[in-house]
Amino acid sequence: MTVSRRDFLATSGLALAGVTQVSGRVAAASIPEAPIQASPAMQPPLHPTSGPDYQPVVTLNGWTLPWRQNGDWKEFHLVAEPVVREIAPGMNAHLWGYNGQSPGPTIEAVEGDKVRIFVTNKLPEHTTIHWHGQRLPNGMDGVGGLTQPQIKPGQTYVYEFQLRRSGTFMYHPHADEMLQMAMGMMGSFVVHPRDASEHRVDRDFVFLLNAYDIEPGAYVPKVNTMLDFNLWTMNSRAFPGIDHLVVRKDDRVRIRFGNLTMTNHPMHLHGHEFEVTCTDGGWTRPESRWPEVTVDCAVGQMRAVEFIGNEPGDWAFHCHKSHHTMNAMGHDVKTYIGVNLASMQQKISKVVPGGYMPMGQAGGADMAAMEMPLPDNTLPMMTGYGQFGPIEMGGMFTVVKIREGLDRNDYKDPGWFKHPEGTMTREWTGELGKAAEAARPDLKPNVVDVRVVKPTGPMKH
Numbered sequence: 001m002t003v004s005r006r007d008f009l010a011t012s013g014l015a016l017a018g019v020t021q022v023s024g025r026v027a028a029a030s031i032p033e034a035p036i037q038a039s040p041a042m043q044p045p046l047h048p049t050s051g052p053d054y055q056p057v058v059t060l061n062g063w064t065l066p067w068r069q070n071g072d073w074k075e076f077h078l079v080a081e082p083v084v085r086e087i088a089p090g091m092n093a094h095l096w097g098y099n100g101q102s103p104g105p106t107i108e109a110v111e112g113d114k115v116r117i118f119v120t121n122k123l124p125e126h127t128t129i130h131w132h133g134q135r136l137p138n139g140m141d142g143v144g145g146l147t148q149p150q151i152k153p154g155q156t157y158v159y160e161f162q163l164r165r166s167g168t169f170m171y172h173p174h175a176d177e178m179l180q181m182a183m184g185m186m187g188s189f190v191v192h193p194r195d196a197s198e199h200r201v202d203r204d205f206v207f208l209l210n211a212y213d214i215e216p217g218a219y220v221p222k223v224n225t226m227l228d229f230n231l232w233t234m235n236s237r238a239f240p241g242i243d244h245l246v247v248r249k250d251d252r253v254r255i256r257f258g259n260l261t262m263t264n265h266p267m268h269l270h271g272h273e274f275e276v277t278c279t280d281g282g283w284t285r286p287e288s289r290w291p292e293v294t295v296d297c298a299v300g301q302m303r304a305v306e307f308i309g310n311e312p313g314d315w316a317f318h319c320h321k322s323h324h325t326m327n328a329m330g331h332d333v334k335t336y337i338g339v340n341l342a343s344m345q346q347k348i349s350k351v352v353p354g355g356y357m358p359m360g361q362a363g364g365a366d367m368a369a370m371e372m373p374l375p376d377n378t379l380p381m382m383t384g385y386g387q388f389g390p391i392e393m394g395g396m397f398t399v400v401k402i403r404e405g406l407d408r409n410d411y412k413d414p415g416w417f418k419h420p421e422g423t424m425t426r427e428w429t430g431e432l433g434k435a436a437e438a439a440r441p442d443l444k445p446n447v448v449d450v451r452v453v454k455p456t457g458p459m460k461h
């Protein structure tokens, strides 16, 4: 649901405050409406109603910014402002973003278009927007201090440039950049080829990889964290909150993603091989492509991968760093695999009042199914159920759902895959053979017994 800013403000009892200042040739009266998006759900693609045809992108848990045509110019209006973003059901984060969401809306236009983008700053500090990957006049590049003065709170600036290349781009602040990106300020920017037959696909998905450090029970990210983030997100959503990518069997699919975290993400697709067809530097030459099932996306890079979705099923699509498919967790938890916890628990319980419950003796899977009491506004470390039980994932994980018989541009969740007879793994209940049945004393786990000593005096360092 897209609501106009005026409607939203009216219903929420707020009023537009402050004077907007527009630099340049455009009078304040002619500023286009800045629509806002109240929902974190994927909005239907925005098909062009004028100009060249193209297959519009769908933004995971996001939306495309409506524009208006004003003479030669396609006009957009971004409002930088504090937002509340649902990271997944059960957890809201207090972020900064654009037009009601973090990330901001996807900007979508056509090669050769002249775009005029108004940027209104409703943050408590100054900002700018840098148009990552675009060829443009230097003064439109959005680097605060270097190519423009920062946009002060209450001011509106206007950026004007012609889109010289089609491809996959993004936008983000270049002012107090570390803090503003750690707070969620970013968005995708897709430029379609003028000739709709070039680089044509049937489904075109886009999202940004981002990360937050929000302590369990808190709402605001810690903005000075450098590496040890605890929420690894796709478009500020963590599994199981991330939209599934619904694909009609035999569709040509493009997935575009950019990385604005502080580390790289090897993005891995199950069941299909793909080719990297586009980066934020432009389309790759066909002779430079090779098949992959994982592609690393370094910090500040974008990758678009393409494949034919011809294997029906529920295919996992995720970052292959296993810590990035976890939600908030403590990283200094001891490893107890192989430790005799029953005896340790008994011994510790004697010295710790209130009892002690160790976990993880047989591994960590028990933690996915365990209902542990959590602080309010906290996601379980790994969660989300499939049709066969807990998926034991969090973070940067979602599912590509390939189905026969969908309509073109139908992105509705088709439910879980119904596996055809005889195509699923199953428990073997027949003969095991000697090797599997025989005991292997040489492989007996080396169980460690723990000695617990009650401290008797002040700790010495």
Ligand SMILES: [Cu+2]
Binding pocket: 232, 264, 265, 266, 319, 320, 321, 324, 396
């Ligand atoms: Cu990752």
